[in-house]
Amino acid sequence: MNKVSVVSFGLVSLLASATFAADEKAKAAAPAPAAPSPEAVAAGKKINWDKMDENAKKAYMKKTVLPTMKKLFVGFDKKHYSNMSCATCHGEKAAENKFKMPNPSLPKLPQPTDRAGFMAVQQKKPEAVKFMGSQVKPTMAALLGKTEWSPTAPEGFGCYNCHTKEEAAAAPPPPAMGKPAAPGGPAKGW
Numbered sequence: 001m002n003k004v005s006v007v008s009f010g011l012v013s014l015l016a017s018a019t020f021a022a023d024e025k026a027k028a029a030a031p032a033p034a035a036p037s038p039e040a041v042a043a044g045k046k047i048n049w050d051k052m053d054e055n056a057k058k059a060y061m062k063k064t065v066l067p068t069m070k071k072l073f074v075g076f077d078k079k080h081y082s083n084m085s086c087a088t089c090h091g092e093k094a095a096e097n098k099f100k101m102p103n104p105s106l107p108k109l110p111q112p113t114d115r116a117g118f119m120a121v122q123q124k125k126p127e128a129v130k131f132m133g134s135q136v137k138p139t140m141a142a143l144l145g146k147t148e149w150s151p152t153a154p155e156g157f158g159c160y161n162c163h164t165k166e167e168a169a170a171a172p173p174p175p176a177m178g179k180p181a182a183p184g185g186p187a188k189g190w
């Protein structure tokens with residue numbers, strides 16, 4: 001099981017970098033940065049996330065994580081994210097849920113072994129997948145002082161540290177969240 005997940009997680013990275021490369025050719029003028037900023041890396045090096053208590057974590061989220069991540073999200077989609085808050089990542093019930101991640105109210109991602117599922121997400125939301133893989137994931141990992149997930153760092157920080165997984169095929173799909181955005185007006189996100 002573990003080996004299989006590693007392979008398909010690799011697929012996600014490959015997909016993400018493949019789009020990135022194709023896109024770069026298309027508009028070489030404005031390539032998106034693919035690495036975390038030196039500020040994010042420096043901030044992450046100053047903390048030991050796993051040893052911090054809840055108050056220290058909250059303070060770090062507020063002072064460093066939210067402003068840094070908001071800048072990225074606003075750069076990606078200003079209209080949607082100019083009000084970005086703790087709830088954008090942690091959900092409307094953040095406090096009630098004790099800020100636990102991953103957050104089941106974020107759009108669910110296919111199971112790590114679901115190659116076709118990931119291809120479909122990639123095709124439907126190429127820009128979102130690229131943004132997530134090349135900016136959100138590396139920057140969040142850096143801010144937490146963690147290694148970013150990769151096939152050679154399977155314990156690293158990755159997509160499933162924020163997103164939950166879709167139900168396995170046998171179970172009924174959860175209402176709304178896992179569904180592709182309806183044409184003309186998704187309630188949420190892009």
Ligand code: HEC
Pocket residue numbers: 054057058061062063065066069085086087088089090098099100101140144161162
């Ligand atoms: C860009 C997404 C993002 C935003 C915005 C964000 N967080 Fe977080 N937060 C995370 C992630 C990811 C984790 C889990 C880190 C880990 O793997 O341990 C986390 C963890 C936490 C934890 C620790 C939870 C636990 O189970 O130990 C607290 C507390 C927290 N966040 C508070 C906040 C507060 C308060 C805000 C707003 C000021 C905020 N967060 C904004 C992504 C975010």
Ligand code: HEC
Pocket residue numbers: 012088089106107109121125128129132133136137140158159160161162163181188189190
């Ligand atoms: C730090 C937390 C975090 C990480 C890590 C993360 N995401 Fe996201 N993702 C989010 C948030 C927040 C949103 C936006 C939700 C919204 O707009 O309400 C999002 C949205 C998305 C969407 C858009 C869904 C839709 O239906 O519009 C996709 C696709 C996605 N993420 C895929 C990924 C993939 C693939 C990875 C790993 C490469 C990843 N995410 C890593 C937090 C994260």
